[in-house]
Amino acid sequence: MTNEQIAATFERIASLMEIQGEVIYKTLAYRRAAETLRMLGEDIATVRAEGRLLSLPGVGKAIAEKIEELLDTGSLAFLERLEEEVPPSLLELLEVPDIGPKKAALFWKQAGITNLVELSEAARAGRLRGLPGMGEKSEARILAGIEALGRRSKRLSIHTADRIARRWLETLRATPGVERIEAAGSLRRRKSTVGDLDFVAACHEPAALMTAFTSHPEVERVLGQGENKSSIETTGGVNIQLWVQPPERFGTLLQFVSGSKEHNVRLRELAQKQGLSLSERAIQKSDGSEMLFEEEAGVYAALGLAYIPPELREDRGEIQAALTGRLPQLVERRDIRAEFHCHSTFSDGSASIEAMARAAVQRGLKVLAITDHSAGLAVAGGLSVERLAEQRAEIKRVQDLLGDQILLLQGSEVEILSDGSLGYPDEVLAQLDLVIASLHFSLRQPREVITARLIGAMRNPHVDIIGHPSGRLLPDREGADLDWEAVLAAAAETQTALEIDANPSRLDLDEVYARRAAELGVLLAVDTDAHSPDHLDFLEYGLGVARRAWLEPRHILNCRGDKEILGWLQERKG
DNA sequence: GCCGTTTTCGGCCCGACTGTTTTCAGTCG
Structure with a gap:
């Protein structure tokens, strides 16, 4: 079983125990352990084999034994017993807003409801209102909540969340009495995907702001409205909460x-x-x-x-x-001096090399590698060897034009083909200044095959960086099923840099493996994979991942100066 | 069920909002 599967099992145990009425601290312990597993960055089986389970935060004797049983047998007698006592279909009910473990248990024990369909029927038939603590309003609220499940948007990419937040904040900021208003929550923590939006405001007249918020034209329904806090669902199915305090309390509120x-x-x-x-x-x-x-x-x-x-x-x-004064000195925007991954009209980019270079100069970058797709990726206009020569001439022309404002490199995003070979032969790769190797297709190959494919690319001496290593697409498409420990070990051994692709639909490496990679001495590259000049601004999202991975400038190739970068590339060429 | 610069036992965050209640339970973040 994978870390994620075991984490999901513990979440399931926690929820079932909650419905059962178990003391809350037991359920919290299982949730804490699940979170530890998700953030681990190394295979739990390895941790177990090395006898380190008990060193993990939130893992004690009881949970360690359950991890071992799951690893050994793929199942858990404890969970099987639990599922005989509490119908697992009750977990569906917890998805409905305003239904927690107590309500789920009430509906189950006093009305025989065990799943969402039965709950919906009971609510429609008016059979919930007679239950203890339930009335007509609660019943209507639950019915509305079930309907909202169908409308609810998936987790948003951070870019989408940013755009929605900016639009709302601009409107709300104009309300009289508002001194400050900004986005908080997971968006402020720069999580790669965002569920709900949370806004905080400093305001002397909270009532006016709350009214402006709940009567906004994009409000689908108001979920709650109070003096200090209101929440709404937008017409797009996104939930937004607004918290308000007077200015002198804004610090604690924002925190x-x-x-x-x-x-x-x-x-x-x-x-x-x-x-x-x-x-x-x-x-x-x-x-x-x-x-x-x-x-x-x-x-x-x-x-x-x-x-x-x-x-x-x-x-x-x-x-x-x-x-203890040991916080990392996190990488910041001003530390980034180079971009190693962008596309031009030579392949599937929308702007010329000159336009990309000028945009990079505008953003204060000192090094830009043009890395159009290689042969082997026809859908993205991969360059033939002949076109590569034309491109070299164009890069030289633009370099002469811009002089010492920026150093341009001719690179390539070379395809790692399904058989593990690369999109160009070695003698072509040898002529390039920088080579990124990436997977774009056949991502569903079995773990051993696709891991070997990626590691094979790292072992090619011409490959400098692995682009978007997992190939995931947010919010839905999972990345390749890689043996991450083998991948990270190979990157450390070959000193191949791993990319944090800053495109908000990638953000790949993710923060867990980026942190683990840095711990293992692997160099990271934060690149935008820009296909147009404005995509260079995706950098902030890549930096979000890097910062969430505790990365400092010393971990990141893009923070080096032009001479250092050239030196690093030269060294690799041997 | 986990954990320890007050603890190996006795703790384990805090407040807003809602709906049902005449003082509180449940949910949420």
Whole structure:
């Protein structure tokens, strides 16, 4: 079983136990372990084989034994018993807003409802309103919630979420009394995909802002409206929540709504140990007096912590690091001096080499590699060897035009063909300044085959970077089923850089493997894979992944100067 | 079920909002 499968099993156990009415802390323990598995970056089977299970956060004796049983047998007697006691189809009910474990248990035990269809029928027939704690409004709310499931958008790409947020914030910012308003939540933490949007505002007249929010023309329905917090569903099926506090409490509010939930729980535990109580309104001392924070940084400082950038707030060790002064010096936009992956009209890009180069200069880049597709990818206009020569001439022309404003490299995004060979023969690759090797098709090959295909490319001495290593497409298409440990080990051994493709529909490597790669001494390249000048601005999303992976400039090839980069490439050519 | 610069046992974040309640439970983030 994979890490993800075991994590999903633990989530399932947690939810079933909750419905069963088990103490909440047991279920939390299973969820914590699931999160640990998802963020691991190495194969859980390896961790087990090396006897390190108990060293994982949130894994104790009971959960370690269950991991072992799952690895050994592929099943779990404990879960099978649980599923005999609690019908697993009840988990469907938890998808409905306003239905949690208590309601699910109520519907099951007192109305015999075990799945979503039965729930829907019961609500329509008015059979829910008689149950304890239920009334007509609750029944209607649940019916509306079931209908909303069909409308609900999938997780949004960060780019889409950004655009929606910007549009809304612009409107809301114009409301009288609004001093500050911005996006928080997972969008601010720069997660690769975003579920709901969360906005926070500093405002003296919250009522006016709340009205502006809930009466916005794009509102499909209002899910809740209070003094400090409202939430709506948009016509596009996206849920947005708006939180409001007066300006003097904006710091704690922004901190709280930025999350993650797990980070906040740790932070509040830390506050408690110091005799303080942290909430979205203030830090309260034991004598009842409040400390207010207009700025978020003050909250961390008051708890004795260095400022933790939002991208790190996932309860992955950042609070301990902040306590001991060991937070990473995260890579920033201004550290990036090179772009190694872009396309021009020579293949499937929409702009000329000159236009791309000028756009790169505008953005302050000092090195740009033009990496059009190679032969072997006909759909993307892959270049023949003859066209490659024409392209070299054009790159030289533009280089002469731009002089020392930028260093242009002739590269290629070379296809790794299904049999593992590359789109150009070695003598052609040898003439290029830089070679990215990428997978675009036959991604569903069995693990051993596709892993060998990728590692084979790394072993070619001309290949410098592996482009978008997994081939995933967000939000839906999963990447290749790679043996990541073998891939990362090969990258470390051959000193091949792995790309973090910044295109918001890729973001590949993901943050988990990017962090693991850096730990193993693998060099990362943050590239936009731009097919037009404005795509160069996707860089911010790639940096989001890099920062969430705790990367510093020293981990990233693009942070080096032109001479260093040329030196690195030269060295590789031997 | 996990965990320990107050603990190997006794803790485990905090508040807003809703709907059902006459003071609170459930859900959510």
